[in-house]
Amino acid sequence: xxxxxxxxxxxxxxxxxxxxxxxTFPVTATQFNTRIEALGWGDFDRVMGPLVFDLTYINMSVxxxxxxxxxxxxxxxxxxxxxxxxxxxxxxxxxxxxENFHKWRNAWYDVHTLWAHLNAERDVFVMTNTKDFQxxxxxLALHGLKAVHTPAEALRILxx
Numbered sequence: 001x002x003x004x005x006x007x008x009x010x011x012x013x014x015x016x017x018x019x020x021x022x023x024t025f026p027v028t029a030t031q032f033n034t035r036i037e038a039l040g041w042g043d044f045d046r047v048m049g050p051l052v053f054d055l056t057y058i059n060m061s062v063x064x065x066x067x068x069x070x071x072x073x074x075x076x077x078x079x080x081x082x083x084x085x086x087x088x089x090x091x092x093x094x095x096x097x098x099e100n101f102h103k104w105r106n107a108w109y110d111v112h113t114l115w116a117h118l119n120a121e122r123d124v125f126v127m128t129n130t131k132d133f134q135x136x137x138x139x140l141a142l143h144g145l146k147a148v149h150t151p152a153e154a155l156r157i158l159x160x
Contacts, residue, residue, distance in 0.1 A: 029057040049116040062119070071143070072115055078139040079114075079132050080107040118144045126154045 036042055050068060051061035076085045083103055087096070095101065110132055117125045125133065125148040133140060133148040140148075149157065 029060050032057065032060070047116050047120045047122065049112050050119075052112070068115075071118075072111055075111045075114055075140070075143055076107065078143065079111060079136050083107045114140070114145065123147065124149060124154060126151055 033042075036044075046060060048060060048062045049056055050064045050072075051058065073085065076083075085107075087101075087104070091101075096105070110129075113127065114125065114133070123146050125145060127133070127148070128150055130148050130150055133145070137145070137148070
């Protein structure tokens, strides 16, 4: 009999995603945790994302080391070579949250969530939008991504 310990974690970077059916973000860590509790995921570990002022929660993030910028840049290039990583100078929060930066926000979320997963040395990356990860699987494997599945796929694997 083969036994495996399975650890499920929720990336705290998830708070940068707008709520489904809404354009609002959980403003505080308390709101984020309330959202997680309401989904029934309160017992899951938190996989801490990088501390980014105005985008992540200070008490639910990790201070990054000297390899962070290079690693995130490499992940961004592998996944989103056609989206400029640098934001224009003087961009306001309102502009950043607007429709013109929707693709940039999604790219930022995907890259930073993947960084959190890799930094926490997790084996299976689970997320609902796997398109960009699957289409770039070979490039991302070079950066340490072992597997990516939707929640339904992961559940099917775990129950078979």
